[in-house]
Amino acid sequence: MTRSTRPAMGALFYFVGAILMALYFTFAAVQGEYGVFRRAEIDAEARLLQAQLDVLDTKVARMENLTRRLSDGYLDLDLLDERARDVLGMVRSDEIVVTR
Numbered sequence: 001m002t003r004s005t006r007p008a009m010g011a012l013f014y015f016v017g018a019i020l021m022a023l024y025f026t027f028a029a030v031q032g033e034y035g036v037f038r039r040a041e042i043d044a045e046a047r048l049l050q051a052q053l054d055v056l057d058t059k060v061a062r063m064e065n066l067t068r069r070l071s072d073g074y075l076d077l078d079l080l081d082e083r084a085r086d087v088l089g090m091v092r093s094d095e096i097v098v099t100r
Contacts, residue, residue: 066079
């Protein structure tokens with residue numbers, strides 16, 4: 001008896017299935033919801049948000065300094081005089097006013 005030498009279909013399906021699964025997982029690792037590209041987007045967004053936070057921290061520190069300087073425990077008379085004249089729209093008689 002002679003036997004024909006044709007490839008086994010089971011082995012072919014196995015290798016095709018393995019290659020397809022490898023391609024799917026590679027695609028998911030790069031493009032997926034938790035992939036490399038999404039990670040790069042998140043890192044860029046984190047840097048942007050950190051820069052915005054630094055700007056806000058600077059503004060908060062400035063406001064805290066001004067608030068402390070106008071508090072009862074530490075009163076900066078020059079700052080108080082400046083703010084009062086700015087709010088009331090008044091100037092002293094020895095000042096020169098320059099307008100635009």
